[in-house]
Structure formats: C-alpha cells, structure tokens
Amino acid sequence: MTATEALSAAYHPAEHHAFESGGRQFLYLIPSGAIFGLEGLSQEIYNLLQSCPLSGEELTMELLRRGYSEAQIEATLDDMVDFDVLSSGTPKKTFPTVPEKSFPIQRIVLNTTNQCNLACGYCYEYSEDKIASTKDKPKFMSDSIAKAAIDTLVKESAGRNSLHVTFFGGETLLNYPLMRDSVDYATKVAKAAGKTVDFSLTTNATLLTEEIADFLAEHRIGVTVSIDGDKELHDRMRVFHNGKGSYDVIAPKIKMLLARHRTNAIGARVTLSEGVRQVRRIYDHLTQELGFDGVGFAPVTASPDRLYQIGGHSMDKVLLEFEELAWEYRDYAIKGGRHCFTNVADTLKELHLGISKAYTCGAGLGLLGVGTTGEFAACHRFVDSPVAQMGNVTTGIDREARHEFLEKHHIGARTDCHSCWVRGLCAGGCYHESYIKHGLSDASNLTSCDRIRGWIDLCLRIYGEIGVKNPRFLERFDDN
Ligand SMILES: C[S@@+](CC[C@H](N)C(=O)[O-])C[C@H]1O[C@@H](n2cnc3c(N)ncnc32)[C@H](O)[C@@H]1O
Ligand code: SF4
Ligand code: SF4
Secondary structure (H helix, E strand, C coil), rough: CHHHHHHHEEEEEECEEEEEEEEEEEEEEEECCEEEEHHHHHHHHHHHHCCCCCCCCHHHHHHHHHHCHHHHHHHHHHHHCCCCCEECCCCCCCCCCCCCCCCCEEEEEEEEEECEEEECCCCCCCCCCCCCCCCCCCCCCHHHHHHHHHHHHHCCCCCCCCCEEEEEEECCCHHHHHHHHHHHHHHHHHHCCCEEEEEEEECCCCCCCCCHHHHHHHCCEEEEECCCCCCCHHHHHHHHHCEEEEEHHHHEEEEEEEEHCCCCCEEEEEEEEEEEEHHHHHHHHHHHHHCCHHHHHHCCCCCCCCCCCCCCCHHHHHHHHHHHHHHHHHHHHHCCCCCCCCHHHHHHHHHCCCCCCCCCEECCEEEEEEECCCCCCCCCCHCCCCEEEEEEECCCCCCCHHHHHHHHHHCCCCCCCCHCCCCCCCCCCCCCHHHHCCCCCCCCEEEEEEEEHHHHHHHHHHHHHHHHHHHHHHHHHCCC
C-alpha cells in the first residue's frame, strides 16, 4: 500500500475479542491467535475506531489535535496494521487450508489391548455408548503389529524429528511386555532414521509394580494415571468387574510410582461425572494426599440420557470450582510458584503460543490410533469402530480416507463456528463426543459454547494479568 493509499484507506479493528486484565486492555486477535496489549496511543486509536471506521487521514488529524506527533502516529498505526490489529477494506474471515494428503504424522497411540481388569461405569469402551466392536479381533496387540505401526510412524513423519508413541488400552499394562519391547524397537528405528522418540502411558494403575515403575523412569516415560478423587468418590465409578472399588489397590501403587519415577511428568486424569464432580475436594486430595504435581479434569462423554452425564446445572457448578482453582493458579503464578491445575496451564500454553487451530485436536492429522489388528483410526477412541478409519499397518495409511476426514472436520467446513471468537482454540469440539451425542463426528458441539467461551475468556484474563505482573512466568510456555 502506498503512503497516499494508506492515508485514505478506512481502518477498522480486525476481528478480535477485547478483555481487561491487570488494569490494561488487551485484544485477542481471532484469526492469528495473537494477544495485543493496548496502551497510550494504540488504546486511543482503538477507542476512536470503535464507533466507526476512519481513514488514516482522519485518524492522523484527530490524533495530531490530541498532541501526538506525526512520527508517533505513523509508527503506531504501522505496528497495529502489521500485527493485524487493524485492517482496511471489507472485513473478511480467513481460514487455513486443508493439509496435503501427504501431511506427516508425528504420534501414534497404540491400543495395546482391548481388555480391561476394571469396569468403570462410564467407560466409552465398554458402556452402552461403546462404538468399538472387538468381536473376532485379537485381545492383545502382537509385537509384529506394534513394530509395523512404529515403522509407519517413522516412514510417514517426513520433516518431523521428534516422534511420540503413546501406550493406551483397555488397561494398557495388561500388555506390559509389548510396551517394553516397543520402547526398545521405536528408540532403535527412530535413531536409525535420525529422529528421536518419546513415550507416554495412560493407565488405571492397578497393575503397577516396582519393576514397571523403574522401567518407566529409566525410559523417561510420561505417565497419566486415571483416578477420580478420594476413595469415596473414585470408587463410585472406577470399579473391578465384581463391583469393588479400585482406590485401595491403586493408592499405594501411585505413591510408589511417584517416589520411584522422577524423570518425567506423572499426571492425574480425573473423569468428572454426575456423582463425582467435587473439583476442589478431588484436587486437594490428589495433590496433598497422594502427591501428584499435575491434575487435569475432563467431563465424561456420554449420551444425554445417561445418568452419569453431568447436567447443565451441575456443569455450571463444576465451572465455578474450575474458576476458583484457576484464580488460585494466577495467584501462584504471580508469586512465581507452581500450581498443579493443568487445565489452566494447557490453555495458557495455547494462548502463549498463539495457537489458532483448524482442527480441534491432532486426530487424523498428526496423530493416528492403532488397534490390536493393526487398523489405523483417527484416534484411540475410534479404534475398532466403523467411523474415522484410515488404513492399516499392512497397506499403509489410507490417504484418501484420511483426506476426506480432514476435509469434513476442518474449521472451514464448520459454518456454525465461523462467527465464534474462540473458534481458533475450540474448532468445534471432540469428534468422538459429537459422534456419541449426535451420531456425527463432524457436528460441532454447540451445547457447551457459552461455557467454552467463558473458560477461554477467564484464561485470557489470567494470562494478561500474569503477563503484566510476572511476565517471566510465561517463559515456561515457550515452545521447546
Ligand atoms: C479408556 S481409558 C484407557 C486407559 C486406562 N485403562 C485408564 O483407565 O487410564 C483412558 C481414559 O479415558 C477416560 N474415559 C473413559 N470413558 C470416558 C468417557 N465416557 N468420557 C470421558 N473420559 C472417559 C478414563 O477415565 C481414562 O482416564
Ligand atoms: S480402566 Fe480404563 S479402559 Fe478400563 S474400564 Fe476404566 S476407563 Fe475403561
Ligand atoms: S463449538 Fe461452539 S465454542 Fe466451539 S468453536 Fe464452535 S461455536 Fe465456538
């Protein structure tokens, strides 16, 4: 744009969400995911453009009248245009494009078994909401299937040098030998290809032993332990097949794991359901009594008529408790302390990195789930189901099926979300949840939008305040 064109163009604020924090006004810029702090002159420009678009000439005249110099005005306007805070011309929405068919994968989730020694009341693998069919399929993944899946990961990860393998189930540790051998194999083949690979495990903790803990520590394997709170709460849903709660079995094993394994993060994953939604009580128990230093909560995914589904009124209460913990996180962060509520940390990281998503998550994109037969699905939740299938370890990734999945689930195809200011962070919601609730994996989860927007707004305010009062704290979220 020439200087004359710039002066005559009518400026307006680009698509944004404004919020205040730490005594300052910020703009969350929707297409880019960036956060812009307003002050002095930029604040005045923004205020002036709130009521109607103004040309550069009109803006300059008004700001000169207010005592700013021409050089100041020009530099600030340039900054605001460069950062996409202001635009000229007709406002238009832009979306990223659908990735190429050869888009590399970076993570596989191996369902080491489809069997489980627990019978948790809500489990999407075995409850009435189950979509997987394991009839006539091997109960345990074989070594050769796991190796072939790892080979596919290495082969299909062009340009990606750090790979990830996640071990999942059923109860993952029912097939511990496979995990041990796969860690060894993946490390070897990744190294031969000039890449690194790291590992994570999700487990119900019932089968942990000292030997397993030492293996996890030796290989720096990140662990997520599924636990829903203290004995009374946990045992409501997480029970053995005879109905007996699993808390007494897992509590000592978790303490043993936390004591022996210090080379990577060990987090607690809480599944909240209608009878188990006492967030503060659960958080305090898991951090203070058991010693976890990361606790993440996820509401149960279920058809609306399931009794354990959290109702709207209850969900509002859950969010109030989330909010209380989130402000507590803010207080710790301002003092440079460490708080264990990972839901906030995860969202702050996305805000810090300016993430603007075309997809809710990596399913089918950089991540594939693998079943015991060696079939690939968009993620572990779709393994062995009729939905979101995309090839197998023998014939390779089905690029057409994957591309079709990526086209269907792209934010550009989700017209319901196009005017939503959190679309770059939510992007429509979990595909599995949509399938369970609406029978369509690509239907946006429109029932929770206000809560999602409220949560992101809260995290933005927390991010802004930490940024003003202790900006160094945010360096931990730098990508490395
Ligand atoms: C399916 S399990 C598999 C790994 C292992 N058996 C475990 O429990 O950690 C993985 C996680 O999914 C969670 N989960 C199971 N059913 C769920 C549902 N309907 N909604 C949300 N999370 C669910 C479990 O609580 C657990 O944290
Ligand atoms: S332990 Fe994991 S896989 Fe087993 S029933 Fe519970 S949630 Fe499902
Ligand atoms: S599902 Fe709702 S909150 Fe999420 S992006 Fe779409 S409209 Fe926004």
